[in-house]
Amino acid sequence: MPKPYIIGLTGSIGMGKSTVAQMFSDAGVPVFDADAEVRRMQGPGGELLQAIEAAFPGSTGPEGVRREELGALVFGNAEALARLESIVHPAVAKARREFLVGNAEAPLVLFDIPLLFEKGGSETVDTIVVVSAPAEVQRDRVLARPGMTETKFAQVLELQMSDADKRARADHVIDTGVPLPETRAQVQALVDKLIADLRE
Structure with a gap:
């Protein structure tokens, strides 16, 4: 039985990845959102709470993971981050x-x-789609988020591959620096093309 053809969707902070993922979903493509899954597992009654609390005492409560406390314990600490990832990734x-x-x-x-x-997940997907927008659009979107500062934004960018490098490695690029209907049309055209290619 042929397995589903897997699209890997990625993009730097503020590039509109969540919006584009929703557009794929609206076009009938089932979406697995790794971040949403982690939030669920770390939320109230989540299955990862016990292991996280054991590794990082005081980092969870009835509301689930206390993100600020856990963040303070792992931010800038490679060993602690690796320990957390060894719980979350499997x-x-x-x-x-x-x-x-x-x-x-x-x-x-x-x-x-x-x-x-x-994180080296590109070999687990069949094709890679990168969402991209001009740098000034990205900056405006990110700095409009609550609690975001220039310093935090700079730190996030440091940890991420540059947008230019991502675009260079992508099989397909979705432009999110245009009006939403244009982005949606790009998504639909790509879905139609991939399905047509599979039928050949």
């Missing part, structure tokens, strides 16, 4: 496998993976 991989089983009949599925290139 759980996300398991959820992704279950998602694939549940959508085995779909011609296309999409994995929304923020750090697809940085």
